[in-house]
Amino acid sequence: MAQIEMKNVQKFFGQNQVLKDLHLTIENGEFVVMLGQSGGGKTTALRAIAGLETVTSGKILIDGKEVQDRKAADRDIAFVFQSFSLYPHMTVRENIAFPLRAVRMDAAERNRAVNETAETLQIAQHLDRKPSALSGGDMQRVAIGRALVRRPQALLMDEPLGVLDSKLREQMRAELKRLHIARGSTSVYVTHDQIEAMSLADRMVILHDGVLQQVGAPDEIYLKPSNLFVAKFVGSPVMNVVDVQIDGTRVALKGVETDFSFGEGMLAGLSKPGAGIALGLRPEAILLSHEKTKGYSEAVTTNIEPLGSHDIVDVRLGEAILRVRTASGFVGGEGQTVWVGLDTAQAHFFDNQTELNLRGAA
Amino acid sequence: MAGVRTPREKWTNRTAIAAVFLALIIMLTPIYWITATAFKPRNLATTIPPTVFFTPEVSPFVKLFTKRSQLREQPTQEEYESAPWWEKMVVDGGEKVVRNRKTGEVRSSGYSDRFKNSLIVSIISTVVAVCMGTLTAYGFSRFKVKGEDDWMFFILSTRMLPPVVVAIPMFLMYRVVGLNDTHLGLIILYTAFNLSFAVWIMKGFIDEIPKEYEEAALVDGYTRMQAFFKVVLPEALTGMAATAVFCFITAWNEYAFALIMTNRNAQTAPPYIPSQVGSGLPDWTVIAAGTLLFLIPVAIFTFLLRNHLLRGMSFGAIRK
Structure with a gap:
């Protein structure tokens, strides 16, 4: 197990810069998830740590040793590919034993290690079958087994659950978490699925256009997004963002008669003339009422998505459409008049120009 | 619906069959002709109309493998009786061994x-061409090669000229370096x-073998060379087998270069067989026998590799 550090890492593919001055420290035993859109640089960052991609400049340290110029084979890390990439001409046993053969471990010890890994991952009954005879979940277990059998310094995973169906993905997610807790290996996990990221991560790393957006625990990222990108990228449904005018303790939305009032000092230093300020509200930060309530504004429902445990209701407030999370069946149908209020503690303010959270990041 | 066919579909199906x-009949006719001629007595080989029913005999094969001359005088009864069975056949045909x-x-x-020359030259040149081709293809497939498309086009362009065009200059060059009429010379030519x-x-x-296979091996502690041999090569075997069949057939059947570059030591079967037409009266049965035997190795080789020619056995362990 080891700490992984990236210092000033830059990566160009021709003219195209995919990693921009990346600084990141992954602590020993930590489960870090890199989250971002495709093309955001997360896979490139992971491959750079693995040594499958060279970096243009900067340093990568594993366990305090510089490895950016070392071959992948000499970095003592393991990698799980999205495609699993099990060798079709080898049995499951041979696949798992493959990394051990590279270090010329003797046969008895190798067999013991393979059996032990297979037990842990519950694939012992498949050891003598070919990968093509396995289900997707079992293939993935074998791929993880092949990665773990050598007890590497760190385990790197590139969207390992990406090709599984959603039910299996949920199950494997739980297994991965259990495995991480049991083994405590330093793990770096790349995904574009935020639920996967939030449920697995000790810390999340959000990458966009090769630039690190925010690093933090899942709840920090969710509750205190550092900028508009993170705010909109994390959370489902997407955070509502509307342009507002701030005057003292009051926040005005375009086309809405009543201003929303905030507590004394909550908007201190936010009345920024000119540049413009955006108000960010998660669907659960918006409150609905059937009756006229003080501080609430009148709105009309336009769409309802019943999701069983809760509903997502679209309301037209002034010029904006807001998505609101309500209890199931709270709103009967489209076209109803409701009253909209804000949970001011959960409001976020962003500078429209810099896109930064005006309250600062977590 | 599966299994149920309309009358129209039935007719389409019958027409196709x-x-x-x-x-099939059109394509197999020459094979039948060669086979039949190889077992005919000489006097029935060139009849008009062709003889269909005859008593097959192996004298063409006996003659194929022996050196013979015209019989000037009949052997004595004693000599004839003491000769082995196959020699009698030659004598019956008006020649002596x-x-x-x-x-x-x-x-x-x-x-x-x-x-034997044909076997040596074809097998070695096929093995060398497939090995070199695989390594070259791997390089082009996995590494960034500057001007890759141009190089690939350049490689292909060596096939654009009919080989006969370069045969004479090649012959002159080969004579200078002493490669004409050698196995090595033909092997180099066929390999190229x-x-x-x-x-x-x-x-x-x-290109179809996922890069991740090698990357997994690289991360797992292998060098690229080891990864190539342990992971890529087993996956590429199907392709190599298919390529080998095509290369072998090309080398085995090659005529023009063999005719020009070789005459005695390293001559292969293709220029030899027709050369028998010109020695004395053409004995078509012998030529047919030589041709028939010449067809066999390609058939065996292709038959042995037939499983590899069917694609798809290696796919399924990668999810996309």
């Missing part, structure tokens, strides 16, 4: 040597000729 049979004057051993025709083909075919196959 009939067409396939017709094509040529023997070494000192040892009395039967002198063989050039056919078996030419056949097949290499471009092998590179192109193998590039297609290797």
Whole structure:
């Protein structure tokens, strides 16, 4: 197990810069998830740590040793590919034993290690079958087994659950978490699925256009997004963002008669003339009422998505459409008049120009 | 609906089967002709109309492997009786078997040597072309090569010229360096000729092997060379087998270069067989026998590799 550090890492593919001055420290035993859109640089960052991609400049340290110029084979890390990439001409046993053969471990010890890994991952009954005879979940277990059998310094995973169906993905997610807790290996996990990221991560790393957006625990990222990108990228449904005018303790939305009032000092230093300020509200930060309530504004429902445990209701407030999370069946149908209020503690303010959270990041 | 066919579909199906049979008959006719001629007595080989029913005999094969001369006078009864069965056949055909004057051993025709030359040259050049082609294709497939498309086109362009065009200059060059009429000379020629083909075919196959296989091996502690041999090569075998079949057929059947570059030592079967037409009266049965034997190795080789020619056995362990 080891700490992984990236210092000033830059990566160009021709003219195209995919990693921009990346600084990141992954602590020993930590489960870090890199989250971002495709093309955001997360896979490139992971491959750079693995040594499958060279970096243009900067340093990568594993366990305090510089490895950016070392071959992948000499970095003592393991990698799980999205495609699993099990060798079709080898049995499951041979696949798992493959990394051990590279270090010329003797046969008895190798067999013991393979059996032990297979037990842990519950694939012992498949050891003598070919990968093509396995289900997707079992293939993935074998791929993880092949990665773990050598007890590497760190385990790197590139969207390992990406090709599984959603039910299996949920199950494997739980297994991965259990495995991480049991083994405590330093793990770096790349995904574009935020639920996967939030449920697995000790810390999340959000990458966009090769630039690190925010690093933090899942709840920090969710509750205190550092900028508009993170705010909109994390959370489902997407955070509502509307342009507002701030005057003292009051926040005005375009086309809405009543201003929303905030507590004394909550908007201190936010009345920024000119540049413009955006108000960010998660669907659960918006409150609905059937009756006229003080501080609430009148709105009309336009769409309802019943999701069983809760509903997502679209309301037209002034010029904006807001998505609101309500209890199931709270709103009967489209076209109803409701009253909209804000949970001011959960409001976020962003500078429209810099896109930064005006309250600062977590 | 599966299994249920409308009358119209039935007729389409029958027509298709009939067409396939017709094509099959047209394609198999030359094979039948060669086979029949190889077992005919000489006097029935060139009759008009062709003789269909005859008593097959093996004298063409006996004649194929022995050196013979015209019989000037009939052998005595005693001599005839004491000769082995196959020698009687030759005598019955109006020829006698040529023997070494000192040892009395039967002198063989050039056919078996030419056949051996064909095997040596074809097998070695195929192996070399497929190995070099695979390595080259791997390089083009996995590494960034500057001007990759131009190089690939350049490699292919070596096939654009009819080989006969370069035969004379090649012959002159070979004479200078002493490669004419040698096995090595032909092997180099055939390898060079097949290499471009092998590179192109193998590039297609290797492109389809996911890069992740090697990357997994690289991360797991192997060098690229080890990863190539342990992971890529087993996956590429199907493609290599298919490529080998094509290269072997090309080398085995090659005529023009063999005719020009070789005459005695390294001559292969293709220029030898027709050369028998010109020696004395053409004996078509012998030529047919030589041709029939010449067809067999390609058939066996292709048959042995038939499983590899069917694609798809290696796919399924990668999810996309």
